[in-house]
Amino acid sequence: MNSHHYGLILAGGRGTRFWPRSRRRSAKQVLNVVGERSLIQGTVDRLATLIPPERIWVLTNHHLRETIGEQLPEVPKRQILAEPAQRNTAPAIGLAAHILHSLDPEAVMGVFPSDQVVAAPRAYRAALRAALKGAGAGRLMVLGIQPRWPETGYGYIEFPRGAAPGGKEPIPVRRFHEKPELRKARRYVAAGNYYWNSGMFFWRADVLLEQLRRHLPKTATILAALPGFRSREFDQRMQQTFPLCENISIDYAVLEKADNVSGIPAADFGWNDVGSWNAVYELGSRDDCGNVIARESVCLDAHRNFVDARGKMVALLGVQDLIVVDTPDALLVASRERAQQVGDVVKALEQRKREDLL
Amino acid sequence: MNSHHYGLILAGGRGTRFWPRSRRRSAKQVLNVVGERSLIQGTVDRLATLIPPERIWVLTNHHLRETIGEQLPEVPKRQILAEPAQRNTAPAIGLAAHILHSLDPEAVMGVFPSDQVVAAPRAYRAALRAALKGAGAGRLMVLGIQPRWPETGYGYIEFPRGAAPGGKEPIPVRRFHEKPELRKARRYVAAGNYYWNSGMFFWRADVLLEQLRRHLPKTATILAALPGFRSREFDQRMQQTFPLCENISIDYAVLEKADNVSGIPAADFGWNDVGSWNAVYELGSRDDCGNVIARESVCLDAHRNFVDARGKMVALLGVQDLIVVDTPDALLVASRERAQQVGDVVKALEQRKREDLL
Numbered sequence: 248m249n250s251h252h253y254g255l256i257l258a259g260g261r262g263t264r265f266w267p268r269s270r271r272r273s274a275k276q277v278l279n280v281v282g283e284r285s286l287i288q289g290t291v292d293r294l295a296t297l298i299p300p301e302r303i304w305v306l307t308n309h310h311l312r313e314t315i316g317e318q319l320p321e322v323p324k325r326q327i328l329a330e331p332a333q334r335n336t337a338p339a340i341g342l343a344a345h346i347l348h349s350l351d352p353e354a355v356m357g358v359f360p361s362d363q364v365v366a367a368p369r370a371y372r373a374a375l376r377a378a379l380k381g382a383g384a385g386r387l388m389v390l391g392i393q394p395r396w397p398e399t400g401y402g403y404i405e406f407p408r409g410a411a412p413g414g415k416e417p418i419p420v421r422r423f424h425e426k427p428e429l430r431k432a433r434r435y436v437a438a439g440n441y442y443w444n445s446g447m448f449f450w451r452a453d454v455l456l457e458q459l460r461r462h463l464p465k466t467a468t469i470l471a472a473l474p475g476f477r478s479r480e481f482d483q484r485m486q487q488t489f490p491l492c493e494n495i496s497i498d499y500a501v502l503e504k505a506d507n508v509s510g511i512p513a514a515d516f517g518w519n520d521v522g523s524w525n526a527v528y529e530l531g532s533r534d535d536c537g538n539v540i541a542r543e544s545v546c547l548d549a550h551r552n553f554v555d556a557r558g559k560m561v562a563l564l565g566v567q568d569l570i571v572v573d574t575p576d577a578l579l580v581a582s583r584e585r586a587q588q589v590g591d592v593v594k595a596l597e598q599r600k601r602e603d604l605l
Numbered sequence: 606m607n608s609h610h611y612g613l614i615l616a617g618g619r620g621t622r623f624w625p626r627s628r629r630r631s632a633k634q635v636l637n638v639v640g641e642r643s644l645i646q647g648t649v650d651r652l653a654t655l656i657p658p659e660r661i662w663v664l665t666n667h668h669l670r671e672t673i674g675e676q677l678p679e680v681p682k683r684q685i686l687a688e689p690a691q692r693n694t695a696p697a698i699g700l701a702a703h704i705l706h707s708l709d710p711e712a713v714m715g716v717f718p719s720d721q722v723v724a725a726p727r728a729y730r731a732a733l734r735a736a737l738k739g740a741g742a743g744r745l746m747v748l749g750i751q752p753r754w755p756e757t758g759y760g761y762i763e764f765p766r767g768a769a770p771g772g773k774e775p776i777p778v779r780r781f782h783e784k785p786e787l788r789k790a791r792r793y794v795a796a797g798n799y800y801w802n803s804g805m806f807f808w809r810a811d812v813l814l815e816q817l818r819r820h821l822p823k824t825a826t827i828l829a830a831l832p833g834f835r836s837r838e839f840d841q842r843m844q845q846t847f848p849l850c851e852n853i854s855i856d857y858a859v860l861e862k863a864d865n866v867s868g869i870p871a872a873d874f875g876w877n878d879v880g881s882w883n884a885v886y887e888l889g890s891r892d893d894c895g896n897v898i899a900r901e902s903v904c905l906d907a908h909r910n911f912v913d914a915r916g917k918m919v920a921l922l923g924v925q926d927l928i929v930v931d932t933p934d935a936l937l938v939a940s941r942e943r944a945q946q947v948g949d950v951v952k953a954l955e956q957r958k959r960e961d962l963l
Contacts, residue, residue: 267920545953547946556936560962562625562950564939569924571938573931578914580929580938581922588905592920595903604918 251353252379253452254298255343258287258307258315258361259330263590264523267577268555271310271605276361277318280527280555287361288318293368297375298357304347305361306330306339331486337500338466338492340448341459342485345470348452355382356455358448358497364530366517373415374513375449381417381509382449387458387502388417389510390449391442392518397432400522400587402444402498410440410512417509423502442512446520448497458501466492466500524570525586528553538563553583577604609711610737611810612656613701616645616665616673616719617688621948622881625935626913629668629963634719635676638885638913645719646676651726655733656715662705663719664688664697689844695858696824696850698806699817700843703828706810713740714813716806716855722888724875731773732871733807739775739867740807745816745860746775747868748807749800750876755790758880758945760802760856768798768870775867781860800870804878806855816859824850824858882928883944886911896921911941935962 262275269275276287284292291303300321307315309329316327330339340358347354357379365371374390381388391404393412403424410418423444427435435441459467469488474480493500502508519526531539537551538544540561544554549563556573563569568583581589596604620633627633634645642650649661658679665673667687674685688697698716705712715737723729732748739746749762751770761782768776781802785793793799817825827846832838851858860866877884889897895909896902898919902912907921914931921927926941939947954962 267918545950547949547953548943552938559933560625560935560954560959562935562937562939562953564937564946564950565943566927566938566940569927569938571936573936575917577918577920578929578931578936579920579922580910580924580927581920582924585906585923588922591905592903592922595905595920596918601918 248297248299249355249379249383250302251351251355251383252298252302253347253351253354253356254291254294254303255340255347255356255358256287256290256303256305256361257336257339257358258305258311259333259339260362262362263593264587266589266593267572267574267579267604272314274311275521277311277314281364281521281530285318286364286521287315289364290359290361291319291322293365293371294357294359294375297372297379304328304343306343307361308333330489332490334489334492334494336497337459337463337495338470338489340455340497341463341466341470341492342489344452344455344459345473346476348456349476352453354452355379356450356452357382358446360446360520362521363445364517364519364521366519368516370514370516371518374511374516375447377415377417377511378447378449380415381511382451382454384417385451385454385507386417387454387505387508388449389420389502389508390445390447391510391512392445393513393515394436394441394443395515397429397436398443399426399429399432401520402426403432403435403441404444404510404512405435406440406442406510406512408438408440410442412442412512413514414512418512420508420510423498440512442510443518444498445513445518448502455501458505462504463493463495463500523586524553524555524572524581524589525583527555528570528583551583606655606657607713607737607741608660609709609713609741610656610660611705611709611712611714612649612652612661613698613705613714613716614645614648614661614663614719615694615697615716616663616669617691617697618720620720621951622945624947624951625930625932625937625962630672632669633879635669635672639722639879639888643676644722644879645673647722648717648719649677649680651723651729652715652717652733655730655737662686662701664701665719666691688847690848692847692850692852694855695817695821695853696828696847698813698855699821699824699828699850700847702810702813702817703831704834706814707834710811712810713737714808714810715740716804718804718878720879721803722875722877722879724877726874728872728874729876732869732874733805735773735775735869736805736807738773739869740809740812742775743809743812743865744775745812745863745866746807747778747860747866748803748805749868749870750803751871751873752794752799752801753873755787755794756801757784757787757790759878760784761790761793761799762802762868762870763793764798764800764868764870766796766798770800770870771872772870776870778866778868781856798870800868801876802856803871803876806860813859816863820862821851821853821858881944882911882913882930882939882947883941885913886928886941909941 898912
């Protein structure tokens with residue numbers, strides 16, 4: 248364990264595709280959609296032997312800060328920050344880099360989404376160690392995951408031809424590719440040197456700040472002008488100036504422009520970004536008919552359905568490939584192939600100003 | 606209004622096809638699945654100008670007696686009887702005939718299922734008047750409904766060729782036909798002299814008792830031995846001896862054997878026996894996509910669904926032809942074409958001894 252290694256968990260998302268279980272105050276990352284612990288708790292648990300909770304930082308929003316504090320009692324409260332406004336990942340990561348660098352000039356940070364699951368945490372940590380080592384040496388490091396299927400919902404990292412999965416040495420990244428169409432995704436998987444972009448990044452705080460100065464000068468200037476993190480004025484000034492930062496992802500702002508990006512092409516460690524109810528279905532344990540459903544159920548000629556309806560008897564009769572999610576004030580019934588569009592329901596509720604259901 | 610006319614409402618059924626809304630203590634007939642009033646309240650309301658509540662009698666079971674009493678405050682409590690055991694319709698009707706005849710030797714009774722709806726009550730009452738008139742003259746009267754489609758879920762009454770709908774004179778019944786297969790049902794409808802068997806019957810109490818003596822002597826003997834209805838011993842003796850009656854329907858026991866059965870071939874008065882959730886769907890008002898659903902809903906590319914989920918936002922996404930019924934302790938999601946098999950869910954719960962859900 249290296250005492251200069253820090254974890255930044257990005258937990259500002261809403262996860263509207265998990266409505267009606269996800270709400271502003273109970274977004275996807277604080278839900279236990281898979282297993283007993285919430286997704287963000289799972290993220291902290293997984294890191295613990297590599298980066299202990301005392302060196303974990305969380306960036307979230309004011310809706311979720313309290314819940315996350317309750318779910319992560321071992322993470323110091325001061326390290327759970329609410330962004331004054333959503334400005335995508337570049338300003339958020341920049342802010343954390345600024346603070347970490349001010350507290351520890353040798354800080355190396357790993358950036359982790361808060362809403363992923365990993366089936367093989369040992370292999371995951373082995374890949375992380377390799378990535379942190381590359382970061383410590385001054386590289387901008389990304390983590391690629393060997394693709395299991397031609398997923399169109401992920402971006403891809405292109406390594407040089409012949410990059411073998413599971414290596415421990417950083418390999419220069421040739422290019423980043425946005426979410427592809429299916430034909431392209433198939434080509435990527437067949438080629439062998441394209442990896443899923445996991446959204447996990449690793450770098451020294453000072454290296455990242457230097458990149459921001461070069462590629463995102465306005466944000467860099469705003470961050471540089473902040474008073475010391477431990478000073479009384481920090482919060483107020485941050486509230487005022489953070490919203491002025493560019494609204495841009497770290498991928499666009501830095502990674503696609505920088506020339507020293509390397510990566511670890513990791514063998515698959517059972518990574519899943521839990522992108523929709525369908526992912527929860529895929530992760531769940533199925534009955535003989537392929538249904539993922541609580542034991543409290545009657546399934547008659549029902550196949551491949553996903554049901555989340557806690558504390559209630561559910562009966563399925565002659566239905567296939569459905570998503571059924573029940574909560575005290577809302578019920579979703581969707582076709583599994585529409586799992587990606589559940590967010591459209593939330594948009595419809597926003598238009599109707601149904602704040603109580605958002 | 607003829608003061609010798611009595612109504613007997615048969616309300617002993619369970620209506621398991623309406624689970625999870627229907628339970629032993631809230632069977633179909635006491636639910637407001639269509640409109641604001643329950644089905645049994647609707648039945649009493651419809652009859653009121655023909656047979657007032659003071660001359661309505663109800664036969665039900667001990668699970669429902671109290672609820673029915675509450676729903677029908679205008680019907681004298683003493684006239685709401687709980688059968689000691691379910692013995693199908695012949696003993697139940699026989700019991701009512703015995704009591705009515707003992708109180709009023711000139712009693713003419715109409716027998717009404719408790720769980721039907723009628724869209725045109727004036728036409729309904731006109732048909733009833735004709736049937737009661739025929740019954741008063743000593744006939745066993747049935748009420749046929751001009752079929753709107755080749756329904757396979759109803760029995761049929763065959764009148765002589767040329768029997769026109771809407772006549773007021775009793776016409777001799779040629780034969781009763783059980784629920785037919787689709788091809789046969791189509792032939793019936795094309796022929797023009799086959800009518801749906803509504804399950805409504807009309808006769809003088811003394812005429813029916815005579816028929817029972819002839820065709821169901823055991824039940825007739827048991828009934829004849831009962832003490833006076835107003836005596837103290839009546840209830841106890843009825844409890845003891847009623848379960849010894851034959852378990853048989855009035856159709857098999859009497860109607861198919863008697864030679865003086867006549868009927869009124871009624872023009873359709875919007876009759877519906879509300880046989881399943883699908884019938885409720887057919888009776889409901891639909892949105893532009895053919896969904897029957899509360900206003901509190903979001904439907905995205907969802908068509909022809911029936912949803913009953915009171916006090917809760919329901920979102921449907923990319924689903925078709927579903928039945929969704931939500932209650933505090935149970936949720937049903939079924940294909941509409943399986944509406945007739947919802948009772949199988951109840952059977953499965955019985956096997957698991959889930960009394961709390963029955």
